[in-house]
Amino acid sequence: MSRVVMDVSGQLKQLTWPFGTCNQNTQPFCNCLIGFNPKLGNDWYLGDYSGGCVRRTKLQCGNASAANQGKDRFQEYSNMRLPEHPQFVASGSATECESSCLKNCSCTAYAYDRNGCSIWTMDLVNLQQLLGNDSSGSSLYLRLAASEFSRDNNMGIIIGVVGSVVVVLGLLYVMWKQQRRLIATPCVLWPNTCWLSFLGKDRIYVLHGFCFGGNKKLLVYDYMQNGSLDSHLFHGKESKVLDKKTRYQIALGTARGLAFLHEGCRDCIVHYDIKPQNILLDVEFCPKVADFGLAKLIGRELIRVLTTMRGTTGHLAPEWIVRVAITTKAHVYSYGMMLFELISGRRNCDQSEARIVKFFPIRAASVVIEGGDVHCLLDHMLEKRVDVEEAQRICKVAC
Structure with missing residues (x-):
């Protein structure tokens, strides 16, 4: 529901789509205004907010009846950066300004401040809730059908009860x-x-x-019923056997989590310690990326960052060894190392009785490059239930 553009002055500005607002103190960062829903629900669920928001209930425009429970009313949004393209109306008070908006069936919102009365007759775009220490904003009054206010009162009671239960x-x-x-x-x-x-x-x-x-x-x-991924890979007979479908689900879900850390947050987040121990599984074995103790925020204006070595042996990207700047590509490398452990059911670094450290990814890469039988790389608990092409594809992704 938002995008970032550069204006003629060279400054970046975050623009929102129709009837959406952005607030740095909320999650998600941008939402539909009260009384509005996403225009394209499926796209919204997939993270595409470009369709904007649409009204739940049409405005009555003064046609009060028992069905619509009275004339339109206004929802106040305080300390807002006002939308673009206002129309200025001669008015001596806030009450007169409100009346001017109600008389205009196309009016969607109004504001009355030191600049006088402003009304908007088009879609409201580029709304932003300013931070508490920024007093440059004004109060915006959003026009809604009267029925929206009775709905919000009922929802307030439900949300209050549900919220208390969730906390407990x-x-x-x-x-x-x-x-x-x-x-x-x-x-x-x-x-x-x-x-x-x-x-x-x-x-x-x-x-x-x-x-x-x-x-x-x-x-x-939250409580994660199936614990961490490593408990299902490295603990022998005590581990629950993960079939190929579950492992694929874990691999795909983890990739989506990392993609969100890279692209879905206000700032890019580099985790620095992607490994099976930090992938937790819920009751349906859906993965969640956990343990952000080593994580670091990277501003969108930065491409790479210099930092001290962090992470776990067997999952460290080469950048750490040669001490160069770290980017999100370090995540991609660590994810590949985790994939090797997921498909093989063994740790990447294994020390033998002779204290010789064996690095499994080197052997796996050799098999893939030379076109060998990838079945020898797979967890023996999977037996021969994995398709050859499917196994080769996963190994190539890991490499």
């Missing part, structure tokens, strides 16, 4: 984090709490809250 259920599961190494620098915990709770995406493990006392810190997450 969320507290049922508390992840214990012993921040032993972070006692000297407790601020490391704070970045998680600042932005992780705003992610709110299907494939991201969302933080609901936190608390701390002394050297003990608690993070509150």
Whole structure:
């Protein structure tokens, strides 16, 4: 529902589609205005908001009856950056300005400030909720059918009850984090709490809250019934066998989660530690990317960032070794390393009794490049139930 463009001055501006508003303190970042729904529901679900929003209930335009429960009314939005293309109307007060809007059947909103009375007769575009420390905005009054206000009152009661239940259920599961190494620098915990709770995406493990006392810190997450991916790959007979369909679902879901971190957030987020231990599975084995303890925000204006080495052996991208700037490509590499472990059911780095470290991805890459039988790379628990072409395709993606 928004896009970023560069104006003639060279400044970037975020523009929203019809009847949408953006607020940096909410998640998702942009939403439809009250009384409006996405025009294209399926596209909206897939992350394409370009269709904008449409009214749920048509305006009555003064035609009050028992059916529509009275004339149109106005919903106030305070401290807003006003929409473009206003029409200025001579008016001596806010009441007169409101009356002018009601008399015009095409009027969708009005504002009355130091500049006088402004009304809008077209779609409202480029609305933005300004931050609390920015007092340059004005109050915008959005025109809605009277029935929308009675609907919102009923929904307020329902949301209040449901919200209380969700909070109680969320507290049922508390992840214990012993921040032993972070006692000297407790601020490391704070970045998680600042932005992780705003992610709110299907494939991201969302933080609901936190608390701390002394050297003990608690993070509150949803309960994930099937634990982490590594518990189903590396624990032998204790592990539940993951069939090829489930593994494909996990691979695809994890990729979508990483794509969201790269493109779906206000700032690009580099996780730095993608591995099976940090992929959690719900009751249906749908994956969620978790543990953002090493993650870093990268502004959209930055292409790459220099940082100290972070991550786990067996999943580190070559950039870490040669100490060059890190980009989102490091995610792609770590994802490929995780794919090898997902399809093989073994750890990438395996130390033998002779203390010789064997790096499985090297062997796998050799088999793929030389056109060998990829079945020898697959988890023996899958037996021969994997199609050859399918296995080759997954191995090539991992490489």
